[in-house]
Amino acid sequence: MRDIARPNNDTLYIGCMLDLRKDPVILEIPAFDSKYVSLMVTGYDHYVNVPMSVTKGDFRKPENVLFYTARTEDYDGKSVKGVDRVFEMTGDFVSAVFRIMPHANEKARFEKIIGQMQSVKAMTLSEIQGKPAKAINDVQFPDVGQTDLDVYGNNFLEVMQFVVNHTTFDPNDELDKAFLAALKPLGIEPGKTFDKNSAVPIDGKRFRSIAEKVRESEFARAMDPAVTAEHGQSMFKTKGQMSLDILLMQSVIGPIGLPATEALYPPVTTKDGQPMNAQNDYVIRMGKGEMPPAKAFWSLTLYDSANGFFIPNDRKKYSVGENAGMKGNADGGIEIYIAAERPKGVPVENWLPISRKDEKMDAILRIYWPDLEKMKSWTPPKAEKLTKK
Template sequence: MAAAAHQADRPATGGQGCRAMTGGDRDGAPGDFRLTRRQLCALPGSAALLGLLGGCAFAARADAPPLPSDLFGGTTADPYLLALRAYIWGYPLVRAAQVRQNTTLPADPFRPRPPSAAGAAINRLGHAAELATPLMKQGVAPNNDTLYSLAWLDMREGPFVLEMPDFGDRYYTVQFGQADSSTEQALGQRTHGGQLPPVLIQGPDQQVALPAGMVGVRSRQRYMMIAERSLVRTPADLPAVHALQRAMRLRRWVDYAAGTDLPAPVSDQRPLLAPDTRCPAPLHFLEMLGNVLRDWRPDAGEARLISGLRPLGLAAGRGFRLEALSQAGRAAAARGLADAEAAVRAKTFTLGRNVNGWSVNYGGSVFGEDHLLRAAVAMDQIYVLPAEEALYPNARSDGGGQPLDGRNRYVLRFGAGDLPPVDAFWSITMYFARGLMVPNAAGIYSIGDRTGGLVRNADGGIDIMIQQEPPAAPRSVNWLPAPPEPFMVMMRLYRPRAPVRSGHWKPPAIQKIGGA
């Protein structure tokens, strides 16, 4: 979730004992992934970064190799090409499954969660009680604007009914995420005003007639994610949001229809990696993908693609068989997985159009047949909302193309009448380059339209000062604290108006105004 703090560890491809990499753990200039381990170690904060990486292969890779132009065309038995294909197509499936398992905790589903995390046992609704702060280490680019309510559903126990309270004029949205990391529906203030009708959620084979006055949602696979976001206007607003959370209800259809309020069963989940796996670490991704495919219901296009992966040992309904690969085939597949990971990671620097140094994915959660884009979004901003609900410009460089670094001072200047045109809210949040929030003595992690007392320029515009130390009063209110090292910022535009979605409105460039 681009706005959520519940992302799981990423599937890794290489490095003995490196089973998964933590989300948001990369540094470097936008559009340039040419970092060797020696260069990486020279970066400020690299010790913590390499600790996150745990010695994974990507940190030692020199660059991302070019992908074949017809990667998904035709048939092949080449394990290298098949591994490229499997990773780029399958990464979002594995990533989504990791998010599911890391938030539902199958081995200990009722373990208490941190107050800023919204995880819960599967088929149950969990709520975050606090906004994300730098103490939130579980994910990449958590937002500091909304409280989350989160549920993962095993549709074998469904259908389910979600009931929501009346939000009045408060912004809220309920995202229904598919198991491949795409999102086709987000319902809430934008679609139904303050009161969302009861939502009937059905699985692939469930055929309950939609009752009058309800809204229907369908999962294409066994698992579906529900992520609700409630706007918090000020810290004093938290109790009001907590009351709304307590009024939310998630029940099985049979209990809803019977008027009972029984908790849904906590169903078993298959581990992505068997505890006694014989699969070597560089091929762990294939085992994880294989376990996802054991529950997968491919559409026609996916069925052809998955069928073509049989020489790699992968099959829908059966999983991954290591013995299908010779020693040479295993080595070739490991190279393919590592190269595919590097290609996906390089793509995360250009998720969409480059606009004044900001990378903007105007397509939102619509990927079509662009498997590389879907994989990169899953790696960097999994479960983004549809573009009509939210857009997430992010910047790692200034207007001159130089990497953002807190040893410099910057200004983000909105001219009069050029503030983001949105129908809900906008914000800008500061992160370390690896995607974690930046601690600071002032406790300021984001700035936006709910920041009180922003000082305007003579022409009515607003300058946001991005630097380590607070600017002189009165512009100290306009301050977004930066760390003394490379950083990134993410702009969140909720319910963006047509000029934003069309690209007519553009985020202004971040301008360097002083050096170290």
Template sequence: MSSQSTVRDFARYLKPPVYALAACLSLMATQVSAMNFSASPAEATSIAREAYLYGFPVVEMYKTLYAQAVDQGGKDFKAPFNDIGNTAMVFSPKDSAFVTPNSDTPYSFLWMDLRAEPLVLTLPAIEDGRYYSTQLIDLYTQNFAYLGSRTTGNKGGNFLIVGPGWQGEKPAGIEAVIPSESEIAYGLNRTQLFDEKDLPRVKEIQRGYIVQPLSQFLGQPAPPLSAAIDWPAPVANMSDSPELFNYLNFMLAFAEPQPGETALRERFKKIGIEPGLPYATGQLSAEQRKALEEGIAAGKAEFEQFKKEQVDTHKISSGDLFGSREHLKNNYLYRYAGANMGIFGNSAEEADYIGYFVDNQGRPLDGSRQRYTLHFDKNALPPANAFWSLTMYDGKSKLLVDNPLDRYLINSRMLPDLKRDADGGVTLYLQPQPPAGDLQNNWLPAPDGPFYGVLRIYMPKPELADGQWKMPLLTPVAP
């Protein structure tokens, strides 16, 4: 197919549809006559519980979108839409744009507006033995595709990211066409950093991440610009109150409803949740607001019980909580749990996350009350084809823990510097104060209070999925 005919095809790519144009209205407007609220109090509570679990990941994603791509004066701003912002350093406790960040792989950030035309994402060729990936995420926080070491290799290439409804064919020079079910999407690049001396090479790789509109890639005229978007500023309680439904309505305007959600969306309309329409929280009656708040509280309680009974006990793994729509099968509690505990987590094939929230007695971890060890037998280190890493997080903020060593993790590349046990195994020490003797290299500093750890295993080996490898548990150390 010629490049000219390809341009004609993508020029016919959806003009901003009516539901998307509605999103250009500020949600803070006072014109609220279109809002529908027909549910009884009991029904509203039930629907609000569903809508909260469904919408929380969307709204949490919006917080990150706003911080990284809209708020140009903010400390977490990375780059405007359809441009790449590179972070040429590892995450630190000062980074707060999203919870449970990964400090092994400097990130590159790409927020995509796919309304006017598709984008071409170029990855550079890199050396074997270094991990890199591009995680493509829709506005529901679902991982709809991966590029990089595991899926496309380290040879690089050009990849076309298209929004819903695009009808073109794959142009020459494009490795693959990758569809997103939402017009707003996120590309999160991870580039493995070996050590501080390796930063110049990581920066060089990051400069090779390039994004451009398809028209520019083809050297053809660009289609008309899409309507400007009036992004509503975040408010303090936007994820935990009826304000959440403001932002949910706004974001849903950028994603066509999926066939399997028709009945759900119809129920949502009974409490005013409709794509692109303002949500009139100020006009709710006291009874309506109370019903919504009770529904949100019920959703939170459902998650806390699920976390305690299924996640903390490792009956449910991270691989169950992150992935595509097909993988998640519209399990909104799972999607909520993933966004709550570590938004933008990888799918199971890309990385496995093992959360350490309790000790071997089932008690919550707390550095103010206890010291802990984690022991790996000699031949039972985490099974990774790429690498593994154990990262420490503050239990209250869910961010990295400030400490005098600026050490936020221990990973597989640090093994040569770790002290081995007499049997050849490795014991790590998770506690606020350094361990005695010559064990400081094995110390992962914990806060003087609640904490949790996440063991990430990149490109996990089969023995992880089939259960041959057994994760060790955190063991309290006697005072």
């Protein structure tokens, strides 16, 4: 998995892109036999909405959920026969992502969940009403290059004009007002058509350089345990619930995480304060009373620091947890080893293999459906460097 940095190794995904310009889109969703399921939706404004989750008692019965925006043609938010919920989005183009704990170590349950996932459907309102789906091939997306930095260097104003034309802004929201006010001197306003011949000239090379520095600094903040401890529960929220400082950091890493009510992502640092390096082996110990306070489940995943990818190994073992496999101690605790070779007596489920080389590593805990009250007094474990014999 190299499309998203630091992907999880815990849940299966269903992802779909919804085009809401011409027609509302309805997701037909089954009941799920899983400890954890959530539906996350987000648009160009990078706010995160979770309209459905097991934490709210959802996914116990089949439901049809309709999505639309203020610009969706021929629809004004009214109830529709056969639709259980109606959800207004701020963006015409929506990323909808289901996360489903697959219970991979329970074969029959796993197969049942796979079948439930395969029954999820997306249909337009026209199709639900027995009419042909409306054509949506008239949109002209601007070129976005290979990375976000390409946009800053090549055609930032063109992309921003497209974004504001397909996003709903709240006239009473301070961040929305500030965003539009910053773009207005550059000739970017909702409803306008971009004309490169009359566009305000900007220094793309310098703009890209500044954007790259911001990306590096914000990404470093996102991986700083002190920042995570202070702001971890303030990220991945809806409009009106986030500061500009946190929204900037979230936009850099991507609106791909869940709010604290759904999941928390505390990093595991070392006892000696030095970055983990594959030249050494490590152990992470948690006693019975030190286990992550998860109402659903938890996991620990290992990545290379440079790219945020899983560390390749013959066993394809990238995480320790209920789905990837783990074996607790008799006293209810656990010891997780990060090592080039499995230490004698260590359960294979608790061993994360690495290659012996000069490579910095990150370990991230994921706590699904965290007990936020217990989280107030819980602290992540520390990785202890093992002495070479």
